[in-house]
Amino acid sequence: MTQILHADKTGVTRAAALLRDGALVAFGTETVYGLGADATNAQAVAAIFHAKNRPRFNPLICHYPSADRAFHDVLANPQARHVAEAFWPGPLTLVLPRRSDCPVALLTGAGLDTLAVRVPGHPDALALLRAAARPIAAPSANRSGQVSPTSAQHVLDGLQGRIAAVLDSGPCRVGVESTVLDLSGLAPVLLRAGGVSVEDLVACIGPIQRGGAHDAAGITLRSPGLMVSHYAPGLPVRLNAATVAAEEALLAFGPVLPGARCLFQLSPSGDTTEAAARLFEGLRWLDAEGGRLGAGGIAVMPIPDGGLGLAINDRLRRAAAPRGG
Known part of the structure; x- marks a missing residue:
C-alpha cells in the first residue's frame, strides 16, 4: 500500500x-x-x-x-x-x-x-x-x-x-x-x-x-521526447541479434551470445527495469570502447516488450534508425 x-x-x-x-x-x-x-x-x-x-x-x-x-x-x-x-x-x-x-x-x-x-x-x-x-x-x-x-x-x-x-x-x-x-x-x-x-x-x-516540431505521438522533439535518430551512437546499431560478428560490439540482455569480444551487459537475469537503468550508459560505453577496439557496429540482443521493454525498444529503434536526412 x-x-x-x-x-x-x-x-x-x-x-x-x-x-x-x-x-x-x-x-x-x-x-x-x-x-x-x-x-x-x-x-x-x-x-x-x-x-x-x-x-x-x-x-x-x-x-x-x-x-x-x-x-x-x-x-x-x-x-x-x-x-x-x-x-x-x-x-x-x-x-x-x-x-x-x-x-x-x-x-x-x-x-x-x-x-x-x-x-x-x-x-x-x-x-x-x-x-x-x-x-x-x-x-x-x-x-x-x-x-x-x-x-x-x-x-x-x-x-x-x-x-x-x-x-x-x-x-x-x-x-x-x-x-x-x-x-x-x-x-x-x-x-x-x-x-x-x-x-x-x-x-x-x-x-x-x-518549438513546433513533434513526432507521431505529438511529443516535442527536444524535451520531452527524442528525434528518431537523436543522439544515436556513432557506431551503427543492429537490433534483435541472434549472433554477433567478429567486428561487432554487443549490447547483451540475459545469457551472452558467444563470440563477443567487447560487450556491455544490461541485465544478466533479463530484468527490464535493471536494463532500463543501464541502457544509456551501455550505449555510450560501447560506442567509445567499441570504437577504440575497431568495432564496426553494435549488435543488440532481443529484449521483450514486457515491463520496461517497450520503452527500451523504442529508444533502441531510434538509435538504429537511418542517419541524416
Whole structure:
C-alpha cells in the first residue's frame, strides 16, 4: 500500500528518507503533483517509467531547492541566470547543457547532453528537496496518458500500490505544468507553454522562438521526447541479434551470445527495469570502447516488450534508425 504522509516535519523527513533509499514518492508542487525519485539513481529513475507505464524514455525534469544547486549540474549562461532570478522558485523549467561532472543518471535526461531543471515554488516541495539533499527527477504523478494530478487523491487514483508514498500538500495552486524554455542553443526556444507566460519571458530576455516540431505521438522533439535518430551512437546499431560478428560490439540482455569480444551487459537475469537503468550508459560505453577496439557496429540482443521493454525498444529503434536526412 502507498503511504500518505502529511507535509509536516515528520512527513517530509520520512519522504526524504524514502527517496534516498531509492523509493518513489509523489509530492505536491505549485503546478501539479510530481512522481519523485533520486535523479542520481538510475534504478530509481527506471522505476518511474515502470510505475507510469511510460512507453518511451522522455527526459525528466530535475527539481532542486535553489538555483545555485541546479547550476551545479548544468551550465548556466547569462540568460539562464537572469530568468532564474526572475522566476525561480516558480513554474519554469530550463533546458541547459549538462556539466561534465553532473551526477544525474543518464536515464533521467534520456541520454541527452542537456538536462531540464527547475526550482519549484511550493514550500513543502522545497522542504523535501532540502531534506533529500539530492536532485529529484519528477514527471507528473499519473499513469502515462492520463490527466495530470493536482491533489494527493488524484495520485492515489492512478498509482495506489505502485509507489511508496504521497506527501500530501493539499491542492496545487497553478494546476498546469511548468513552462519549458530551452536555453541550450544560440536562441531561446519555448518547448512547452505553462505556468509562466511567454509574454513575461519575452519581457525578461527578449524574443523567443517556438518549438513546433513533434513526432507521431505529438511529443516535442527536444524535451520531452527524442528525434528518431537523436543522439544515436556513432557506431551503427543492429537490433534483435541472434549472433554477433567478429567486428561487432554487443549490447547483451540475459545469457551472452558467444563470440563477443567487447560487450556491455544490461541485465544478466533479463530484468527490464535493471536494463532500463543501464541502457544509456551501455550505449555510450560501447560506442567509445567499441570504437577504440575497431568495432564496426553494435549488435543488440532481443529484449521483450514486457515491463520496461517497450520503452527500451523504442529508444533502441531510434538509435538504429537511418542517419541524416
